[in-house]
Amino acid sequence: MSFAFPALLAFLLVLPGIILRYSYARGPWGWASPTSLRRVSEELAYGVAFALVLHAVWLLLVRRLGFQPDVDSMFLLLIGNFGEGQRHLDRVLASVSGYYPWVAGYLVSLYSASAVAGNLGHRAVRRLKLDHLTKTFRFDNYWYYMLTGEVLDFRENAGEGRRVDGVYLSAVVDHASGSYLYRGIVSDFTFDRDGALDTIVIADAHRRRLVDDREEGALRSAVGPSAPDERYYEIRGDFLVLRYSELRTLNLDYFAVTLEEGPAGVVPGEAAATPA
Amino acid sequence: MKGRISKTLESILLDPAARRELREHLIRGRDGWVRANGKTYRVQMDVTSKVKSPIGGRFAEAG
Numbered sequence: 001m002s003f004a005f006p007a008l009l010a011f012l013l014v015l016p017g018i019i020l021r022y023s024y025a026r027g028p029w030g031w032a033s034p035t036s037l038r039r040v041s042e043e044l045a046y047g048v049a050f051a052l053v054l055h056a057v058w059l060l061l062v063r064r065l066g067f068q069p070d071v072d073s074m075f076l077l078l079i080g081n082f083g084e085g086q087r088h089l090d091r092v093l094a095s096v097s098g099y100y101p102w103v104a105g106y107l108v109s110l111y112s113a114s115a116v117a118g119n120l121g122h123r124a125v126r127r128l129k130l131d132h133l134t135k136t137f138r139f140d141n142y143w144y145y146m147l148t149g150e151v152l153d154f155r156e157n158a159g160e161g162r163r164v165d166g167v168y169l170s171a172v173v174d175h176a177s178g179s180y181l182y183r184g185i186v187s188d189f190t191f192d193r194d195g196a197l198d199t200i201v202i203a204d205a206h207r208r209r210l211v212d213d214r215e216e217g218a219l220r221s222a223v224g225p226s227a228p229d230e231r232y233y234e235i236r237g238d239f240l241v242l243r244y245s246e247l248r249t250l251n252l253d254y255f256a257v258t259l260e261e262g263p264a265g266v267v268p269g270e271a272a273a274t275p276a
Numbered sequence: 277m278k279g280r281i282s283k284t285l286e287s288i289l290l291d292p293a294a295r296r297e298l299r300e301h302l303i304r305g306r307d308g309w310v311r312a313n314g315k316t317y318r319v320q321m322d323v324t325s326k327v328k329s330p331i332g333g334r335f336a337e338a339g
Contacts, residue, residue: 152323163323164280164323165284165285167280186281187279188279201279206303253305253321257282257285259316260318
């Protein structure tokens with residue numbers, strides 16, 4: 001028995017736990033949902049724990065269906081020790097060769113069930129908003145919650161936050177010619193393979209040089225399109241992609257837009273001057 | 277698109293004049309009004325005065 005076979009068997013046995021964890025953390029494909037992929041070592045530890053539970057449940061299930069898995073042979077294979085003079089080897093070989101399709105069926109069905117269970121778990125948590133209710137179900141992806149404004153929906157923030165229609169982002173990016181303040185409405189964002197924030201896509205992007213900050217106490221011009229802030233200029237294009245690794249600081253502003261009842265006419269407060 | 281852009285906000289962003297108005301309010305961080313498609317919308321900032329961040333503390337204060 002080579003050293004590689006017990007390692008391969010151990011991997012095949014732990015795989016259901018890893019699949020469950022991955023499909024739960026990743027969520028359904030195409031869903032705008034928080035992903036919370038951890039490091040491989042962490043995933044492996046979770047995978048072992050979940051695999052033990054999954055095998056216990058699956059063994060009970062297949063026994064009820066009339067299939068009697070030879071767990072002893074599986075353990076002997078796993079440790080690669082067949083006793084003195086290999087006295088258990090014949091039994092193990094007979095078990096594997098005689099029930100190979102059943103063993104393969106057991107593993108494949110368990111892998112499929114793990115993927116489905118993880119996926120359904122993710123769907124259930126999101127649909128029932130369990131991640132908003134308790135930290136136990138919260139995905140380990142605070143960027144998702146902050147960039148979508150879902151942080152306002154958390155139970156601990158109940159009564160504090162209001163409806164959010166958009167998230168206004170301000171970020172400082174260093175260029176060779178100096179630092180610039182980029183601003184816009186968060187439209188999308190992506191994560192890298194490790195689950196870390198990779199890019200932020202903003203709509204209605206505009207920017208100004210950071211050195212153009214106003215002096216403390218300086219008066220602002222009137223609010224409204226009649227007096228636009230001349231320091232900023234629009235960046236042509238539908239979307240601007242900011243690489244997270246190139247951002248120095250980042251600020252988020254949540255805002256709401258509500259339809260005012262009544263006829264459209266004079267806009268209140270349009271000509272009011274406000275202090276900076 | 278994972279960002280939170282409501283239908284109302286989307287309709288404002290599609291109107292160039294309304295988008296510019298909205299931008300000025302957002303730049304200044306002040307409440308105000310925006311006209312788009314013959315309707316008036318109220319822009320409200322500071323919806324998160326006491327919200328706790330998911331990574332601990334109150335990030336609104338830090339901003």
